[in-house]
Amino acid sequence: MLVLTLTGCVDGVKGSGKTMSLCHAVHYCSKQGWLVLHIPDAHLWVKNCKELLPSSYHASRFDQPIQASNWLRNFRTTNEHFLSKIKLRQRYVWTKRESTEEGRPLGELVDMGVSRVKSSSDVVGAVLKELRLQAGGTEGGFRLAVAVDGVNGLWGRTTLKKEDKSPVAPEELTLVHNLRKMINNDWCGGAVIATLSQTGSLYAPSSAYLPQELLGEEGFDSMDPFIPVPVSLYSEKEFESCYLYYLDRHWLQHPHSQTEEGKKELIFLSNRNPSVLERLCAFL
Amino acid sequence: MAASVTGLLKPWTPRVLLVRWSRYNPYYLEPEPRKEVYHIPETELTPEQKEERELKSVRPIKAATNSVTSSVFNDPVLSKFVNMMMKDGDKIIAKGIITQTLENMKRKQVEKYHKAPEGKKAEIECNPYTIFHHALENCKPVIGLASIQKGGKFYQVPIPLTDNRRRFLAMKWMITECRDNKHRRTLMYEKLSQELLAAFSKEGNVVKRKHELHKMAESNRAYAHYRWW
Numbered sequence: 001m002l003v004l005t006l007t008g009c010v011d012g013v014k015g016s017g018k019t020m021s022l023c024h025a026v027h028y029c030s031k032q033g034w035l036v037l038h039i040p041d042a043h044l045w046v047k048n049c050k051e052l053l054p055s056s057y058h059a060s061r062f063d064q065p066i067q068a069s070n071w072l073r074n075f076r077t078t079n080e081h082f083l084s085k086i087k088l089r090q091r092y093v094w095t096k097r098e099s100t101e102e103g104r105p106l107g108e109l110v111d112m113g114v115s116r117v118k119s120s121s122d123v124v125g126a127v128l129k130e131l132r133l134q135a136g137g138t139e140g141g142f143r144l145a146v147a148v149d150g151v152n153g154l155w156g157r158t159t160l161k162k163e164d165k166s167p168v169a170p171e172e173l174t175l176v177h178n179l180r181k182m183i184n185n186d187w188c189g190g191a192v193i194a195t196l197s198q199t200g201s202l203y204a205p206s207s208a209y210l211p212q213e214l215l216g217e218e219g220f221d222s223m224d225p226f227i228p229v230p231v232s233l234y235s236e237k238e239f240e241s242c243y244l245y246y247l248d249r250h251w252l253q254h255p256h257s258q259t260e261e262g263k264k265e266l267i268f269l270s271n272r273n274p275s276v277l278e279r280l281c282a283f284l
Numbered sequence: 285m286a287a288s289v290t291g292l293l294k295p296w297t298p299r300v301l302l303v304r305w306s307r308y309n310p311y312y313l314e315p316e317p318r319k320e321v322y323h324i325p326e327t328e329l330t331p332e333q334k335e336e337r338e339l340k341s342v343r344p345i346k347a348a349t350n351s352v353t354s355s356v357f358n359d360p361v362l363s364k365f366v367n368m369m370m371k372d373g374d375k376i377i378a379k380g381i382i383t384q385t386l387e388n389m390k391r392k393q394v395e396k397y398h399k400a401p402e403g404k405k406a407e408i409e410c411n412p413y414t415i416f417h418h419a420l421e422n423c424k425p426v427i428g429l430a431s432i433q434k435g436g437k438f439y440q441v442p443i444p445l446t447d448n449r450r451r452f453l454a455m456k457w458m459i460t461e462c463r464d465n466k467h468r469r470t471l472m473y474e475k476l477s478q479e480l481l482a483a484f485s486k487e488g489n490v491v492k493r494k495h496e497l498h499k500m501a502e503s504n505r506a507y508a509h510y511r512w513w
Contacts, residue, residue: 249394250394250397250398250410251390251394253390253410253411253412253413254357254411254413255411256356256357257357259356261356262356262357265355265356265357282383282386282387282390283382283383283384283386283387283390283412284357
């Protein structure tokens with residue numbers, strides 16, 4: 001039975017709780033037994049990279065060994081029990097002397113990527129490809145959840161430069177190229193949850209929060225069709241529950257903040273924005 | 285002096301209007317930022333308050349400074365501390381340090397509160413504002429020293445201090461202590477929160493400095509007669 005992949009795009013103003021909603025969804029998926037592919041911030045892959053190696057697999061692409069090995073390490077700790085169950089369906093050759101045979105568990109591939117830092121980006125590509133092929137399988141099938149935070153970083157510009165000072169386009173990075181293939185809806189058996197983020201984004205105005213503005217034309221077309229999940233500021237009930245939670249944990253210590261007037265003032269000062277409210281209650 | 289001058293002067297606006305300066309014609313009255321004062325209905329006013337209101341409707345009022353708010357969370361002592369910590373007029377950084385200090389203190393105290401057994405929970409003080417005020421109280425010296433010249437020599441004479449001077453000395457000692465005696469890597473708010481918590485329980489360097497001042501004043505007790513005011 002083929003289950004088509006759904007794409008959900010979480011968008012909202014700055015500080016309204018997009019990353020937190022993504023984390024809730026990821027937790028739910030992992031509790032249900034899905035395999036979770038969580039990229040904490042896609043913007044970290046397109047900026048501030050100290051080492052940019054030319055890729056061995058494809059001549060015009062660039063590798064990022066540090067980011068790739070970090071991500072593989074985290075992937076290993078989050079999905080321990082899946083690593084021994086999934087077997088590879090293809091033989092991968094890394095160098096003249098090293099190769100990973102068919103039928104070996106995925107854990108071996110990940111360990112190799114962590115230890116051999118130079119080919120870690122290619123290992124990431126191989127892992128993603130395997131998971132894409134096996135996600136919707138009937139025997140031993142598992143559901144795959146791809147959770148990307150700051151997905152608009154994959155289609156914007158990068159701050160990285162080649163040695164001749166010309167800018168690097170995101171397509172020329174192996175990690176970004178492979179991730180884009182995952183977000184394309186052509187595989188089945190899972191879901192893609194993406195969050196837009198203006199905070200870490202490059203060359204985007206600070207007032208932009210809609211999908212069209214942040215993703216650009218290219219990104220919007222490749223994410224299409226997606227389900228927009230708007231995250232608005234706190235409603236009355238949500239604000240009430242947040243306020244009662246702070247009171248319960250003895251976090252609101254100022255005597256005036258526990259009165260009605262103080263509460264009205266908090267609503268006014270924070271405009272019901274979750275992150276602003278947190279920063280206000282920190283010192284009250 | 286202001287009272288006699290007030291009778292002679294008429295309300296005048298200078299050619300160059302000083303809006304944010306602190307020197308005003310003594311004819312101008314202080315602004316009232318608190319909201320409760322304006323919510324009292326007409327019938328419940330005492331005669332003095334009625335007179336005051338009539339006076340305020342006639343006289344000009346000074347412009348309120350930016351740091352004074354009608355918010356319930358406004359604290360004049362804390363504002364003074366922020367101003368003293370400020371360097372080169374950068375109030376944002378000073379206010380940021382103070383808010384981080386308050387948050388840090390609250391975090392430490394709430395952690396202790398949650399870990400403590402039931403009986404001891406009531407003794408732990410979690411409110412960072414009360415800790416700040418009590419710590420400042422514990423750092424205020426009771427008696428001060430002045431350098432008075434008598435017969436060619438200068439003597440350190442114990443003198444009484446006004447409330448403002450005591451508060452200023454406590455704040456000054458706290459800030460200099462945190463700026464000088466800290467490790468290169470510790471941040472200001474971390475050191476400040478440690479010192480404030482220590483002063484709250486009457487330990488720490490600032491309280492020690494206060495005690496040393498008291499001891500010096502006690503030892504120089506014999507020179508108290510040199511004071512003529």
